Amino acid sequence: MRGMPLNRKGKITIFLMLTLILSLLVGWGTIVKANSGKNKPTIALIPAQPLSSSFKPKQSFAASDLNHSIQNKKELSREQAVNQKAQQQLEKDHKHKVIYLTFDDGPSLEADQLLDVLDHYNAKATFFMLGPNMESRKHVVKRMVKEDFGVGLHGITHDAHKIYSSKAAPLKEMTQDQKILKEIAGVQSELVRLPYGSIPYLTVDMRSLLNKNGFKTWDWNIDSQDWELKDQRFVQNVIQDIQNLEKTGMAPVILMHDKATTVHYLPQLLDYLNKHGYQTKKLTNAMPPLTFQCEGRCHSMH
Amino acid sequence: MKIFKSLRPAPLLILVIFVMTGCHHDQKQAEKLHVDLEKSAQIEQRLAKHQESLTQNSTKERKAYKTLLALQIDQNQDIHATIKKAQHYNEEQRRTLNDCDKIFNQGYSLATNAKPLIKDIKDSKQKEAGLKVLKLIEMRHQLYHTYSKEYRHVLDLNDKAYKRLSGESDIEVKKLEDNIKKINQAYKNLDNKKEQFNRYTTQYNQAKWAYYQKAGLQVKQVQN
Numbered sequence: 001m002r003g004m005p006l007n008r009k010g011k012i013t014i015f016l017m018l019t020l021i022l023s024l025l026v027g028w029g030t031i032v033k034a035n036s037g038k039n040k041p042t043i044a045l046i047p048a049q050p051l052s053s054s055f056k057p058k059q060s061f062a063a064s065d066l067n068h069s070i071q072n073k074k075e076l077s078r079e080q081a082v083n084q085k086a087q088q089q090l091e092k093d094h095k096h097k098v099i100y101l102t103f104d105d106g107p108s109l110e111a112d113q114l115l116d117v118l119d120h121y122n123a124k125a126t127f128f129m130l131g132p133n134m135e136s137r138k139h140v141v142k143r144m145v146k147e148d149f150g151v152g153l154h155g156i157t158h159d160a161h162k163i164y165s166s167k168a169a170p171l172k173e174m175t176q177d178q179k180i181l182k183e184i185a186g187v188q189s190e191l192v193r194l195p196y197g198s199i200p201y202l203t204v205d206m207r208s209l210l211n212k213n214g215f216k217t218w219d220w221n222i223d224s225q226d227w228e229l230k231d232q233r234f235v236q237n238v239i240q241d242i243q244n245l246e247k248t249g250m251a252p253v254i255l256m257h258d259k260a261t262t263v264h265y266l267p268q269l270l271d272y273l274n275k276h277g278y279q280t281k282k283l284t285n286a287m288p289p290l291t292f293q294c295e296g297r298c299h300s301m302h
Numbered sequence: 303m304k305i306f307k308s309l310r311p312a313p314l315l316i317l318v319i320f321v322m323t324g325c326h327h328d329q330k331q332a333e334k335l336h337v338d339l340e341k342s343a344q345i346e347q348r349l350a351k352h353q354e355s356l357t358q359n360s361t362k363e364r365k366a367y368k369t370l371l372a373l374q375i376d377q378n379q380d381i382h383a384t385i386k387k388a389q390h391y392n393e394e395q396r397r398t399l400n401d402c403d404k405i406f407n408q409g410y411s412l413a414t415n416a417k418p419l420i421k422d423i424k425d426s427k428q429k430e431a432g433l434k435v436l437k438l439i440e441m442r443h444q445l446y447h448t449y450s451k452e453y454r455h456v457l458d459l460n461d462k463a464y465k466r467l468s469g470e471s472d473i474e475v476k477k478l479e480d481n482i483k484k485i486n487q488a489y490k491n492l493d494n495k496k497e498q499f500n501r502y503t504t505q506y507n508q509a510k511w512a513y514y515q516k517a518g519l520q521v522k523q524v525q526n
Contacts, residue, residue: 042520042521042522043333043336043340043514043519043520044340044522044523045340045343045507045510045511045514045521045523045524046340046343046344046347046524047343047503047523047524048342048343048346048442048503048506048507048510049343049346049347049349049350049353049503050499050500050503050504051349051353051446051496051499052354052357053353053357053360053492053496054357054493055360055489055492055493056364056489057489058485058486059367059371060479061371061467061478061479062479065372065373066371066372066373066375066381067371067473067475069373069375069376070375072375073375073376
């Protein structure tokens, strides 16, 4: 056999044998693989973990009750400090027998006459005026400024339901009023008096806004009650209060109204003041304002 | 000698045997790979509980903040107690986040054992599937760390906010408000990162499944 060449038949036989062996091998391999797949224990796929933490946004601090109470506390402290200064100023004024006359709601039809009376007594006073009234009687406003009276702001509507309707409402009215006064008389007044006074409807928020915008809120320490008494009794009322206030060592800031009966009986009061050596002065932007302190009494109208 | 000359189809036989041996080698690789990847996944399963704890403490911290905002400045003691509570929940989150990092890193380090095994795969389709798994492991790893970093940033901002709130009447509202805005923005960023991470996780789980299938392994998904 050695070295003996294969004939064609032999070659075919060998080729067929190899093909057969190969087929057997491949077939066996496939079967083994298939069987091994069947018998192999199933492997586990443990899914990787997602992140599940979740977050919700935090509320604004500015709009919170806590911030509101902080701002209120700050505003009240500020107002208290200013009020102390105002008291000190009024104590100094008292030593010089100073009196501050103030007239709200004007200028009325009697405003010219009121100025005449004051001029006659060489008295100074401050007028807290309503925007529409100033627009109706511009000449009086100009006269007040020209004659060196004090001019201040009393808002636009004089309606408590409007001027205290929102946190920004008093500021809005006073800003508008300030603009009217400036347009008419060319003066910038920071003096404001709230209709019916700053207690109870001028809330701490409103006070803070007015202050931040440079306004100085003036109340009074003597209420003439001229708006209620409507006759000469208000004069006696004021004189009585001046005498009472003397004991506290404070200069009086008197609330009156620019109206006919007040103008009519005002000379009686001015006579008294002259006779007792009082000197009248006007309020100015530079003075620390005498403002009613909230002390838990301020609340919203709503 | 003539007989050997006649055995010209032999190389074909050798090739078939070689291919069969190669298949067997890849399957072995896949089995090894499976062990590491599934161990890694098993470790990661502990994350779920920690994630739940993060959410719970974050919710408690937010509730404490809400309580704080409803107080009045003269309620001094309540303010201090609530701030302390909120800070505690914040600290709890920090601790849990540290644990999450450890777990994730442990899982990642096991998963990266797959790198040399995948490089060694002979079958091109299996290799391609394996490389996809590898790529997603890296993508998840990177994103998790960005997420964790952002979370720490939120916790730092919260700490800052509570320190500011401890100042009571000296609180600088504008600065505190900016602080809160930054926190809320960071929460949004965190949510975006979480969603992206979860998309990668889904892709990763699918890629693993696809790879095991290609490697001829019978796979059964285990529920979380």
